Amino acid sequence: MPNNTIxxxxxxxxxxxxxxxxxxxxESLIDIFAHSEYPLSAEQAWEIARQSxxxxxxxxxxxxxxxxxxxGLIRRLHGYQGCSHFVPTLPELMMLFICLSCGRADxxxxxxxxxxxxxSEHISGHHITDSRLQFFGACADCQQNA
Amino acid sequence: MPNNTIxxxxxxxxxxxxxxxxxxxxESLIDIFAHSEYPLSAEQAWEIARQSxxxxxxxxxxxxxxxxxxxGLIRRLHGYQGCSHFVPTLPELMMLFICLSCGRADxxxxxxxxxxxxxSEHISGHHITDSRLQFFGACADCQQNA
DNA sequence: CGCTTATTGATACTTGGTATCAATAGGGTA
DNA sequence: TACCCTATTGATACCAAGTATCAATAAGCG
Numbered sequence: 001m002p003n004n005t006i007x008x009x010x011x012x013x014x015x016x017x018x019x020x021x022x023x024x025x026x027e028s029l030i031d032i033f034a035h036s037e038y039p040l041s042a043e044q045a046w047e048i049a050r051q052s053x054x055x056x057x058x059x060x061x062x063x064x065x066x067x068x069x070x071x072g073l074i075r076r077l078h079g080y081q082g083c084s085h086f087v088p089t090l091p092e093l094m095m096l097f098i099c100l101s102c103g104r105a106d107x108x109x110x111x112x113x114x115x116x117x118x119x120s121e122h123i124s125g126h127h128i129t130d131s132r133l134q135f136f137g138a139c140a141d142c143q144q145n146a
Numbered sequence: 147m148p149n150n151t152i153x154x155x156x157x158x159x160x161x162x163x164x165x166x167x168x169x170x171x172x173e174s175l176i177d178i179f180a181h182s183e184y185p186l187s188a189e190q191a192w193e194i195a196r197q198s199x200x201x202x203x204x205x206x207x208x209x210x211x212x213x214x215x216x217x218g219l220i221r222r223l224h225g226y227q228g229c230s231h232f233v234p235t236l237p238e239l240m241m242l243f244i245c246l247s248c249g250r251a252d253x254x255x256x257x258x259x260x261x262x263x264x265x266s267e268h269i270s271g272h273h274i275t276d277s278r279l280q281f282f283g284a285c286a287d288c289q290q291n292a
Numbered sequence: 293c294g295c296t297t298a299t300t301g302a303t304a305c306t307t308g309g310t311a312t313c314a315a316t317a318g319g320g321t322a
Numbered sequence: 323t324a325c326c327c328t329a330t331t332g333a334t335a336c337c338a339a340g341t342a343t344c345a346a347t348a349a350g351c352g
Contacts, residue, residue: 021318021329043308057332062309078224079278084308097272108266116258117281124254125286126243132225132280135263140271167298167349189339203301208340230339293352300347307340316331322324 006088008034011073018071028053029064038103039077039085077105078134094131099139101146106139152234154180157219164217174199175210176219184249185223185231223251224280240277245285247292252285 011030016022032048033040040048046061065086068074074086080098087096093107117128138146157176162168178194179186186194192207211232214220220232226244233242239253263274284292 023318023330025331041308055332059310059333060331063330076225078229079222082308083224083229095266097266097270097274099272100275106270106272108270112262112265116262119258120241120243120254120281124243124252125289126245126252126281126283127289128243128281128283129246130282132278132282134278135266135272135274136276136278137272137274143271143273169299169349171300187339201301205302205341206300209299228339295352296350298347298349300345302345303343305340305342307338309337309339311336312334314331314333316329318329319327321326 005090006034011068014071014073015067020067025049025053025056025060026064028056029061030068033068033074033086034088039080039087039098039105041081041084041086043084078132079136080134095133095135097135097137097139099142100136101138101142104139108135151236152180157214160217160219161213166213171195171199171202171206172210174202175207176214179214179220179232180234185226185233185244185251187227187230187232189230224278225282226280241279241281243281243283243285245288246282247284247288250285254281 008027008030011034012022012027015026015030020026028049029045032045036048042062042065045065046056046058049056049061065074069076069086072089075089075096076083077085077087077096077098080103087105090107092110094110095108095113097106097108098104099106113131113133117131120126121128154173154176157180158168158173161172161176166172174195175191178191182194188208188211191211192202192204195202195207211220215222215232218235221235221242222229223231223233223242223244226249233251236253238256240256241254241259243252243254244250245252259277259279263277266272267274
């Protein structure tokens with residue numbers, strides 16, 4: 001995952017600016033999601049959070065996940081170990097590839113998807129306001145090591 | 147939904163040929179999914195099934211949904227009232243549009259998606275074995291009646 | 293028709309997620 | 323710094339979707 005393009009500071013700013021208080025739990029959860037190499041479920045994030053902050057509550061983690069998703073900072077993966085895993089959002093890279101072998105997500109340039117949306121709107125007459133595209137398969141690395 | 151292209155007989159054949167016994171419950175459930183105008187959850191299918199066959203068990207419906215999904219006869223929708231609704235599969239029409247106003251699914255020609263997959267494989271080096279594309283928005287009808 | 297075995301239905305259970313509410317901690321003000 | 327107000331938190335209870343269990347039932351075959 002291209003962590004270098006994800007800045008936890010920006011997430012804190014986004015949470016702050018959306019009218020919420022920024023707390024230490026939230027900081028720790030933002031850190032966990034922003035730095036994870038793999039998609040995380042709320043349950044997994046809770047486990048990790050308790051390692052450094054044992055009293056962290058389950059509901060708090062679920063609430064934070066919901067908040068981050070609503071703010072568009074994380075994005076839910078569907079069809080990979082259920083539908084409860086999240087990855088950081090990278091607005092220009094909305095086409096997600098998930099490797100079924102190593103579990104890592106790769107972000108692909110979303111311009112081709114935007115083109116496809118425009119084309120589909122034109123053909124069907126529907127007005128498309130949201131889309132979800134996920135690819136599954138074997139990543140370049142896993143193909144080599146197979 | 148283009149029901150005219152879905153043939154329950156073919157589904158029964160598919161279930162039969164995959165080594166399962168074909169029973170009356172299964173026939174009724176296949177009918178329900180193949181003829182529904184809207185995406186259905188297992189729970190909803192159970193409700194409908196009990197109207198004509200009151201003793202139908204909940205687990206049976208969940209089992210049948212699982213079987214139909216594994217055989218590729220129905221496909222799960224994600225992000226529309228959760229992730230537990232299903233629509234019949236139309237292999238050449240794998241791009242799904244779901245109207246957020248009337249709830250109906252429309253199937254779009256999947257050739258542009260196939261092209262996109264090829265292009266993405268070429269650029270990324272990943273081997274893509276499965277994909278999921280869903281559009282959300284307002285269908286042509288609902289735009290007019292708004 | 294009767295036998296064998298897959299399927300079924302009732303029920304209990306698990307899991308992922310939500311609601312409640314008293315206790316806690318931000319952060320603004322004096 | 324100390325105080326107050328209120329959003330957030332954590333513990334717990336709760337809920338809903340889905341799964342496991344197992345005796346009863348019904349396909350399909352000889």
